[in-house]
Amino acid sequence: MSNHATNAHLEALREEVRATNSRLTPQERAHLESLLDDLAADRAAADAPGTATSLNHAAERFEVRYPSLAAALRNLGVSLANIGI
Numbered sequence: 001m002s003n004h005a006t007n008a009h010l011e012a013l014r015e016e017v018r019a020t021n022s023r024l025t026p027q028e029r030a031h032l033e034s035l036l037d038d039l040a041a042d043r044a045a046a047d048a049p050g051t052a053t054s055l056n057h058a059a060e061r062f063e064v065r066y067p068s069l070a071a072a073l074r075n076l077g078v079s080l081a082n083i084g085i
Contacts, residue, residue: 009076009079012076016072023065024066028062035058039051052078052080055073055080059077
């Protein structure tokens with residue numbers, strides 16, 4: 001992820017996950033941790049095709065119970081799509 005806005009969206013997502021963490025079920029927490037680990041483990045993996053789609057699918061999953069978390073996921077997905085990922 002080379003785009004400054006994308007890095008800002010990633011950090012906003014991390015903040016939202018921290019803020020929401022206590023209300024997440026263990027399965028929800030594991031899903032988000034896996035997604036964040038994938039993004040953080042290898043910056044090149046975040047540039048892989050399908051990452052934005054994965055983020056959008058996660059946003060759909062969390063939309064009803066955690067709208068601000070879903071928004072953060074979508075923002076990062078849009079940011080990645082805007083830089084061609």
